[in-house]
Amino acid sequence: MLPTSACLGLPCWKLAYGSGILRHLICASLINPHLEIFMKFRLLGNFAALSLSLSATSALAQDTATSNLLDRYSGLEITREGPTIDAELAQKMFRRGNTYSNLQRYEEAIEEYRKAISADPNFANAIRNLANIYYFLERFDEAKPLLARYIELEQQANAPLIAAVSTLGELERQSQNYDSSIQYDERAIALDPDNDSQVHIMANTYNNIGRADLAIRIYRAGIAAKPENAFFDRSLGRILEQEGYVEEALEAYRSAASKDPESDFYADLVLNLESRLAR
Structure with missing residues (x-):
């Protein structure tokens, strides 16, 4: 004979079927008090699992919503001009980009760095790291504007x-x-x-x-x-002489000789060119 509920006079399996597992456990505890402790721990475990699941879902939804916000705001346009949306978020995306970069997952790193820059258009380190990845991947046309932007920002x-x-x-x-x-x-x-x-x-x-x-x-x-580098003067003189600027070349050779008076090489350059001009 099936056990019945003391309060309703119904079989316990009907309570479980009609009202769910929770009522089934309650009914079972009424019939067998020794199940009460087991039921409490089982319920606590179920609620804890549910809480963790909801937290993870909420965090994922929040990240997705944030990403969607950035997409809608600027389409991840890294040259966007305007105020910072969220500096803390930019740092978070930047750290993710660093992680992916260290793992050599470069396309994912690119995505995270672009999001960081979209959240904070003046985030110099994110701009630099993204430029470095493009350079490493030999995507030079994409690296150049980022390098220019980083140079503009870095003080x-x-x-x-x-x-x-x-x-x-x-x-x-x-x-x-x-x-x-x-x-x-x-x-x-x-x-x-x-x-x-x-x-x-x-x-x-x-x-x-x-x-x-x-x-x-x-x-x-x-x-x-x-200024103390005599060889720069000598090299300048060579090109000036090559281009026909002989008097300017002589000045450069004389400058080299004055900076390194022990050098016969520079002294000979001066003497030879002076001789040419004297003819």
Whole structure:
């Protein structure tokens, strides 16, 4: 014979079927008091699981809603001008981007960095990291405007800024945008005056493509940044002489000789050119 409810006189299976598992457990506890403790723990476990599920669902919904908000606000347009939407959210997306980048999941990192920039258009570190990924992936046309934006925002003459300026100058040279590249190259020299090799690389690149005028500007920028470097004067003199500016070349050779009076090489350059002019 099936047990019945003391209060309703109905079989307990009907209570469970008609009103759910909770009532079934209550009915069972009325019949068998020893089940009461089990029922309490079972109910607590069910409620805890339900609470965790709701929390996770809520967090996911919140992230999705936030992402949708950013999409609607700017379409993740990184060149958007306007106030910061949410700096805290931008930091969160930035950290996610860093995580994906460290895992070499670059497309996901790109998405997170773009969201961070959309939330805070002046987030220089997110702009720089996104530019670095594009550069690494050789998506140079996408990297260049980001590098330019980072250079505009960064106020400290630090290593990332130096790298950004130098890289953008190089990319613009490769794209044959010389009116743009020379400006970044001159700034890179001023920011990193001890980097002699970059000066010669830049100048030789310009000279080899027939832009001696830009090579001359590069060496003059090098001399301004590091006046004691006699070899810059000598290199400037060589290009000036090559282009027919002989008297200016002589001045450059004399400057090199004065900076390094022990050098016979510089002294000979001066004597030889003076002899040519004296003929």
